[in-house]
Amino acid sequence: MGLDIEKIRGLFPVLHQEVHGKPLVYFDNAATTQKPQAVLDALTNYYEKDNSNIHRGAHALADRATRYFEETREAIQQFINAREAAEVIFTKGTTEGINLVASTYGRKFVEKGDEIIISTLEHHSNIVPWQMLCEEKGAILKIIPINEAGEILFEEFEKLLSPKTKLVSIVHASNALGTINPVKQVIDAAHAVGAKILLDGAQSSSHLQIDVQALDCDFFAFSAHKLYGPTGLGCLYGKREVFETMPPYQGGGEMIKEVTFEKTTYNEIPFKFEAGTPNIGDVIAFKAAIDFINEIGKNAIKAHEDELLTYANEQLTQIKGFIPVGTAKDKVSVLSFNINAMHPYDVGMMLDANGIAVRTGHHCTQPLMKRFGLEGTVRASFAVYNSKSEIDKLAESVSRIARIKNK
Amino acid sequence: MSSIQEIQDEIVSEFEILGDDKESTIYYIMELGGSLEDFPESERIEENTIKGCQSKVWLIADKEDSKVHFQADSNTDITKGLISLLLRVLNNRRPEEIINAKLDFVERIGMGSIIGSQRSNGFASMIKQIKLYALAFQTKQNA
The missing domain is CATH 3.40.640.10 (Type I PLP-dependent aspartate aminotransferase-like (Major domain))
Known part of the structure; x- marks a missing residue:
């Protein structure tokens, strides 16, 4: 049984805006989540x-x-x-x-x-x-x-x-x-x-x-x-x-x-x-x-976010140059990655140009990044109000960014 | 060689062609970074980094025939593009020209809204460091 994501999205005023002329896709939920109208x-x-x-x-x-x-x-x-x-x-x-x-x-x-x-x-x-x-x-x-x-x-x-x-x-x-x-x-x-x-x-x-x-x-x-x-x-x-x-x-x-x-x-x-x-x-x-x-229930939230994470992994791993970082069996809805030969800041900036908000950098975990020999990653993190169609937009943008760099 | 103002006007008209399309603007800036001359590996050291930038930026300068020659590099393509814009305007000029340069293209192309406030601070640090180098050469010249 799926959640009514459109109805949930309706409770969050901030989600309904354009960024650089594109509908906002907010994937920086591990940094902070948006607030429902009731709050x-x-x-x-x-x-x-x-x-x-x-x-x-x-x-x-x-x-x-x-x-x-x-x-x-x-x-x-x-x-x-x-x-x-x-x-x-x-x-x-x-x-x-x-x-x-x-x-x-x-x-x-x-x-x-x-x-x-x-x-x-x-x-x-x-x-x-x-x-x-x-x-x-x-x-x-x-x-x-x-x-x-x-x-x-x-x-x-x-x-x-x-x-x-x-x-x-x-x-x-x-x-x-x-x-x-x-x-x-x-x-x-x-x-x-x-x-x-x-x-x-x-x-x-x-x-x-x-x-x-x-x-x-x-x-x-x-x-x-x-x-x-x-x-x-x-x-x-x-x-x-x-x-x-x-x-x-x-x-x-x-x-x-x-x-x-x-x-x-x-x-x-x-x-x-x-x-x-x-x-x-x-x-x-x-x-x-x-x-x-x-009201929604933690189990329903987790199930929805798991579905988003699985879907995002499926979509993004098909992209040449996509490098996932952190592939634990048991995960919350955080997808950290890099694109071949690109600095995470550059990727984040280009995603932002497409209206997609992600976090880039070391995520205040410098020793962890050092363990992987990385300066940082791009991190997309999903919340209850995110949808598969938003992940399609992410995959499409990442694919375009990876192509430009690989050409 | 075109004047500082002429080059700034050129940059402004290039950005006008890009219009409001943020994605094309970012791509364009990243491509500009490719025009930077190769940065000497031995100069990629902490002393040559610019403080106040989120990404790493290395900048060195020397003086050839009364003109200041800058070389710069960064670990991110966008920052490389930004610094290449600055060097296009300010490289190989006399110290006093650099010190007195009014960089109006920054505002005219709406740099703040292209790169956001955090990178704008870094961009301001780059300008400051370029001018500081020019000031140092001028002081030496007059000494």
Whole structure:
């Protein structure tokens, strides 16, 4: 049973425009997804009717805003199947979630000589915070290698694990290649040596069913803007018992229980980690994005995107000069490629001239690109509102670009 | 040799023929890159790259008979095309001509909308580096 893509497209105002005189084909969804009208309406509605500061205002508007704000937290709790809403912290995005764990859990529990494991597939946001922590603490960063298809070598990962491993932080689905990691096995293996585990869910959260209890991960970080929601907002899930061992992240309002000049006691989770006035309007609007996804259903979204990815592979592999990068068996809807002898920037620019929006470059994964001996790739990434006819346009353009260069 | 203004007028009329067709314009720019003279392999070093460009751009200059001779290269075809446009206007001229050149063709062909704002910053860096070289040669000349 297929989705009614035209109907879904109708919910996204931004898709209905021309770029350089051509209908927009938006294939940069791994960078950020577009927002349905309901999200835009929720945002406007909040500022038109409910705007006020939350949690302490003694008036009707504050009460409404607080209620809607906390309803989003509950919606996310259900979305990722956390045990309780307090295990969901609002952040600026995945990057802040990872930094929060590095700065609090990391600073408190990682010591000289301890080891942190990440993989070759990581985005810079899941590399640099750990490098900073390792430098500060004299800890050691270990890297899981990958094969030519862009899949982690699980046996090599097992060899890296030891009682010195304090933390494993790994991407759930690669932003540059689309590879879905065998995270359940990774989590169980990490726990077997007593390590905590963080999943970077920036890419996986919009495509895969997320069940943090079944996964048993200690942390799960993701961003709203890749989930059809607003920019500048994300969530960090953490197990209550782990969150409670951690010191606060930033100091300020909201995160305190009582402040005297001599001593401050901290609030309970989640507020302990949410200093200052949060991004109220975007949090409230994010619920509309979650509702949008739930209404269609993650399984239906994944099935549609899988179909697009398979179709795109079929169409593009027929083109002489097309070189796919990342051919893992298990992938989200990301198609990374190069065209023979062409720089990805040039390809991206020519696709843009045809109204097709893709990402080009290293995708903030320079070590991964280096592993493949590449400067970068062209990345087309598909979302629920994309169609096969759009992929036909991509294939047609890529074919023309490849011919010109090969002539 | 045509004046800076004459060459700029030529470029503007070439782009006028391409009209609003973005794809043809990009192809044309990429083809222009093929006209750059071969860049010496030994000069493809970090010191010769232009900062502020998304793609790699190497630029070197020397002075022959009171005129500045530039050589440049890039790892992307579009950038090669862009720099070839600049060299077509500014190469083999006296330092003061280069320093005082008003590059009105950039705006007249609507470069900003052709290459977008990120590449426009890189393009501005190329112009700046070319003028800095000219300034250095002029300073040396007057010393």
